Amino acid sequence: AQSVTQPDIHITVSEGASLELRCNYSYGATPYLFWYVQSPGQGLQLLLKYFSGDTLVQGIKGFEAEFKRSQSSFNLRKPSVHWSDAAEYFCAVEGVRNTGKLIFGQGTTLQVKP
């Protein structure tokens, strides 16, 4: 069955430190993968997506993610975290291609220490 796992429920990093949020997926074919961010009281905003091609994907707000087929992973990274990055982050895979039906991971809450 298709699924997405985010192993870390909660992560705390210091401002200025690097960040990596983990995401593992289970999908039969080449997946369409997404990372979304949800700030408190807000809806979800797309950070980046992977469909094909270059496995290192650049997104908004200085985020990037790397698709690794051999590890079934799509980890999100940022070299230097800002206090405004504190939010909840969701990894998702499109369950059926081109339908918009996403399967989400459990989410990772990021806390940023000053």
Place this chain on the structure above:
Amino acid sequence: DVKVTQSSRYLVKRTGEKVFLECVQDMDHENMFWYRQDPGLGLRLIYFSYDVKMKEKGDIPEGYSVSREKKERFSLILESASTNQTSMYLCASRDPKRDSATNEKLFFGSGTQLSVL
């Protein structure tokens, strides 16, 4: 920019009540979705609609129904609310005609936090 508006930010209802959650989008999107968000579970798809008067069940449709009489509006209905339906509900829309390689994304509303007492 696309705007997806959910009519209520917070809603408190009693067990057994019939509850309507409304969602309106202003960009003529054909596809609309209802998700619920629970801590530790992420988002789960309840129902979706590919076009007016069309609806399909998602992963957790039990206890819910939907209505899509107009393209811009997608309503989620709890026929008889129960405490286990206390949750954050998120509506989303999508334009399937845009090139999927460059613009495949859902636009989300800000959510309705529903409490069933």
